[in-house]
Amino acid sequence: MLFPTTCVALVLLAAVARAAVVTENGYPIMWEKAVAELKDMPTADGVVTINPWEYSQRMGMYRLLLSSTDQYMRSMGPSTNDSPLWGLPLQLGWKQKSGRLVDPTGASTCGQESADPMCISPKSWWACVNYYLSVIPFLAAVQTGVIGDGVTKITIQPAEGAEDYCTSYTDCSTKHADLMALWETFFQTMKTASESGATDSEKRDQILSTMWAAQQASLQQATTSCSERQQSYSGPEITFAQSWVNAADYVSAAYFLSNLEKSVQFMNPLPSRVLTATDSPPNIPDLTAEENHTLYIFSWMSSINRLLGGTLVRSWKSAMCSDLAREKGRALLDDLVLNPKFAVSGLLSILTEMATNC
Known part of the structure; x- marks a missing residue:
C-alpha cells in the first residue's frame, strides 16, 4: 500500500523541482x-x-x-x-x-x-x-x-x-x-x-x-524581426511563445503594475523549461498545476481571440477606458492567471458589460 503513496510523493517532488524560478x-x-x-x-x-x-x-x-x-x-x-x-x-x-x-x-x-x-x-x-x-x-x-x-x-x-x-x-x-x-x-x-x-x-x-x-511596439517589431528563429522550436513551444506575445495585449491595455512583487507573482507560473514536441498542455506531468494552468489560459485566450476574429482583444481594450476600469481589468488578470476556478467562458460577457459603462 506504500507504493501508490510513494509514487504520488515523487510526482509532487518532481513538480516542485520544476517550478519556475524567477528570483x-x-x-x-x-x-x-x-x-x-x-x-x-x-x-x-x-x-x-x-x-x-x-x-x-x-x-x-x-x-x-x-x-x-x-x-x-x-x-x-x-x-x-x-x-x-x-x-x-x-x-x-x-x-x-x-x-x-x-x-x-x-x-x-x-x-x-x-x-x-x-x-x-x-x-x-x-x-x-x-x-x-x-x-x-x-x-x-x-x-x-x-x-x-x-x-x-x-x-x-x-x-x-x-x-x-x-x-x-x-x-x-x-x-x-x-x-x-x-x-x-x-x-x-x-x-x-x-x-x-x-x-x-x-x-x-x-x-x-x-x-x-x-x-x-518592441514586441510587435520583435515578432517580425525574430520570426525565422522560431523554426528551431517544437510546435508546443511555438504555440506558447505566440500566446505569450498575445497576452501582452491584455496586460498593456490594463496598465499592469509590473513592480517587483506583482511581476514575480505573474511569472512564477510560467513554464520552467522549453516545451518539447511530446508535451500536451495542460497535461504535462513534470510541470506544476500552476504552470499547466498558465499554458491553458494563454492558449485559450489566444485561440478564442483568433476564432472570434480579434473580438476578445478589441473588447478588452474597449473596456479599459478609465482608471477604475483598468483596475477591474487588473483584477480580471489576477483571476485568469492565478485562480484555476475562474470561469473563463464568461469573460467576453464581463468585458461587454464593462465596455457599455465606458
Missing part, C-alpha cells in the same frame, strides 16, 4: 552580480562597449536602467521595488533559468547550464525578442539623458553570426525609427510627469501608458 534572493536571477554602474562596463579608447550576448552584461543594462529611473518613479510607491520596469529583468531571468536563451539549433553549447550558462544565443527566439526589450530601451535612455553623462560614447557589441541586430543609437533609430521614438517618449514623459504638479494617480497613468506603448 534569487528576492531579485532577478544574478541581479547582485550584474554591473551596477556604467563605468564598470567594458571600456576601450573611451568607448563603453556592452556585450548583450553575455548574461550579466544584459542584466547589467537593466540594473542601470532601474537605478537611473528610480528618482522619476516616486508616484508608483515609496519603495524602489515599486518601479514598473521590474518586469523586464525578471523576464530575462526566467528565460535564462528555463533554458530559453540556449542555442535552439544545437550547433553550439551557448546558454547550456553544463557548458556556457552565461552565454545568450543570438539564434534563440526568446533572446532575440528580449533584445528589443533591453538594448532598444537602454539606448533610448542614454539618448534622453536618463543613463550616462551625455558625453561618453556607448555602443553594443555585434552578435557573432547574426547581422540583423542594431548596435548603436544611430543604427537602431535608423532601422526602427518609430520604435525608438516611442521609448524616447516614455523616458521624456517619465521625467516630465515626475516634476509636474499632477496627482500621483495622473502621473502613474502617464508613465504606464507610454511605457506599455513602447513595450508593445
Whole structure:
C-alpha cells in the first residue's frame, strides 16, 4: 500500500523541482552580480562597449536602467521595488533559468547550464525578442539623458553570426525609427510627469501608458524581426511563445503594475523549461498545476481571440477606458492567471458589460 503513496510523493517532488524560478534572493536571477554602474562596463579608447550576448552584461543594462529611473518613479510607491520596469529583468531571468536563451539549433553549447550558462544565443527566439526589450530601451535612455553623462560614447557589441541586430543609437533609430521614438517618449514623459504638479494617480497613468506603448511596439517589431528563429522550436513551444506575445495585449491595455512583487507573482507560473514536441498542455506531468494552468489560459485566450476574429482583444481594450476600469481589468488578470476556478467562458460577457459603462 506504500507504493501508490510513494509514487504520488515523487510526482509532487518532481513538480516542485520544476517550478519556475524567477528570483534569487528576492531579485532577478544574478541581479547582485550584474554591473551596477556604467563605468564598470567594458571600456576601450573611451568607448563603453556592452556585450548583450553575455548574461550579466544584459542584466547589467537593466540594473542601470532601474537605478537611473528610480528618482522619476516616486508616484508608483515609496519603495524602489515599486518601479514598473521590474518586469523586464525578471523576464530575462526566467528565460535564462528555463533554458530559453540556449542555442535552439544545437550547433553550439551557448546558454547550456553544463557548458556556457552565461552565454545568450543570438539564434534563440526568446533572446532575440528580449533584445528589443533591453538594448532598444537602454539606448533610448542614454539618448534622453536618463543613463550616462551625455558625453561618453556607448555602443553594443555585434552578435557573432547574426547581422540583423542594431548596435548603436544611430543604427537602431535608423532601422526602427518609430520604435525608438516611442521609448524616447516614455523616458521624456517619465521625467516630465515626475516634476509636474499632477496627482500621483495622473502621473502613474502617464508613465504606464507610454511605457506599455513602447513595450508593445518592441514586441510587435520583435515578432517580425525574430520570426525565422522560431523554426528551431517544437510546435508546443511555438504555440506558447505566440500566446505569450498575445497576452501582452491584455496586460498593456490594463496598465499592469509590473513592480517587483506583482511581476514575480505573474511569472512564477510560467513554464520552467522549453516545451518539447511530446508535451500536451495542460497535461504535462513534470510541470506544476500552476504552470499547466498558465499554458491553458494563454492558449485559450489566444485561440478564442483568433476564432472570434480579434473580438476578445478589441473588447478588452474597449473596456479599459478609465482608471477604475483598468483596475477591474487588473483584477480580471489576477483571476485568469492565478485562480484555476475562474470561469473563463464568461469573460467576453464581463468585458461587454464593462465596455457599455465606458
